[in-house]
Amino acid sequence: xxxxxxxxxxxxxxxxxxxxxxxxxxxxxxxxxxxxxxxxxxxxxxxxxxxxxxxxxxxxxxxxxxxxxxxxxxxxxxxxxxxxxxxxxxxxxxxxxxxxxxxxxxxxxxxxxxxxxxxxxxxxxxxxxxxxxxxxxxxxxxxxxxxxxxxxxxxxxxxxxxxxxxxxxxxxxxxxxxxxxxxxxxxxxxxxxx
Amino acid sequence: xxxxxxxxxxxxxxxxxxxxxxxxxxxxxxxxxxxxxxxxxxxxxxxxxxxxxxxxxxxxxxxxxxxxxxxxxxxxxxxxxxxxxxxxxxxxxxxxxxxxxxxxxxxxxxxxxxxxxxxxxxxxxxxxxxxxxxxxxxxxxxxxxxxxxxxx
Numbered sequence: 578x579x580x581x582x583x584x585x586x587x588x589x590x591x592x593x594x595x596x597x598x599x600x601x602x603x604x605x606x607x608x609x610x611x612x613x614x615x616x617x618x619x620x621x622x623x624x625x626x627x628x629x630x631x632x633x634x635x636x637x638x639x640x641x642x643x644x645x646x647x648x649x650x651x652x653x654x655x656x657x658x659x660x661x662x663x664x665x666x667x668x669x670x671x672x673x674x675x676x677x678x679x680x681x682x683x684x685x686x687x688x689x690x691x692x693x694x695x696x697x698x699x700x701x702x703x704x705x706x707x708x709x710x711x712x713x714x715x716x717x718x719x720x721x722x723x724x725x726x727x728x729x730x731x732x733x734x735x736x737x738x739x740x741x742x743x744x745x746x747x748x749x750x751x752x753x754x755x756x757x758x759x760x761x762x763x764x765x766x767x768x769x770x771x
Numbered sequence: 772x773x774x775x776x777x778x779x780x781x782x783x784x785x786x787x788x789x790x791x792x793x794x795x796x797x798x799x800x801x802x803x804x805x806x807x808x809x810x811x812x813x814x815x816x817x818x819x820x821x822x823x824x825x826x827x828x829x830x831x832x833x834x835x836x837x838x839x840x841x842x843x844x845x846x847x848x849x850x851x852x853x854x855x856x857x858x859x860x861x862x863x864x865x866x867x868x869x870x871x872x873x874x875x876x877x878x879x880x881x882x883x884x885x886x887x888x889x890x891x892x893x894x895x896x897x898x899x900x901x902x903x904x905x906x907x908x909x910x911x912x913x914x915x916x917x918x919x920x921x922x923x
Binding site: 759 | 810811812813815817821822823824825826827828829831840841842843845847851852896901910911912913914915916917918919
């Protein structure tokens with residue numbers, strides 16, 4: 578697939594955005610266009626935190642590719658991360674992070690089964706095991722099904738759940754078998770900051 | 772001299788006309804509002820290992836009675852995927868906004884909702900669907916982030 582970008586369009590949009598930034602105050606981003614490359618750099622006059630974000634987030638696996646060999650496991654780890662440029666997890670400001678930690682949940686579209694896009698679905702079971710001080714639910718498999726389930730409560734010290742994915746079943750049909758995982762966080766589930 | 776000025780102005784007018792005639796987007800599913808938005812150091816060093824960086828969101832403030840939220844939706848530089856953002860009301864699931872595909876290192880600078888919001892606090896869910904850079908029709912693992920829109 579051909580992907581192209583329209584640099585001129587970007588410049589026009591950013592000109593408008595720049596005007597909005599100047600009108601709204603110092604906590605919003607200031608824009609600067611590099612005329613040599615056509616790229617845009619964004620800096621923050623009073624904070625390195627992107628507006629509308631907490632400055633921290635999560636790292637999740639893009640995909641969990643299983644191979645033919647069932648004994649070969651795949652990394653499925655998740656971890657808290659500092660989204661502020663150059664910052665580590667322990668440098669997340671106390672004021673920006675809920676005191677009780679934050680919960681991350683996991684939901685499988687197919688109930689922890691890989692399956693084909695069309696019938697016969699030929700479901701193939703797999704499981705993910707999580708380890709770490711943050712973890713409250715170790716095993717995610719077909720028994721969990723499609724229910725959104727909390728993996729654990731993450732803090733600046735217990736920031737990683739080491740995940741190991743393992744294919745349990747075997748495919749009876751040829752072709753691609755897939756599942757989609759959704760990791761979720763809801764601020765309303767956290768302990769309010771006093 | 773006058774001729775040179777005239778020619779320069781004519782060339783500028785032609786260039787502007789050509790630019791304005793360009794269609795929005797490029798037909799590949801990329802959001803036409805997506806624009807380069809690199810922030811020095813704001814990247815994902817784990818992208819090469821297949822890791823996606825997902826932000827969490829604080830309250831989104833907006834002016835009551837309007838439809839625009841001045842919050843950028845960023846696909847962090849280095850993420851090994853396209854992102855599509857969908858903003859839904861947590862109660863009822865009404866879709867307030869959905870982007871097209873946003874490449875890594877680009878962002879939607881601000882979002883225009885499908886309707887205006889009266890004064891109040893609206894719990895929302897930001898769904899981030901991700902897609903393969905090699906085949907944007909191929910979904911990858913995604914995320915859902917809850918926060919509030921505060922219109923005042």
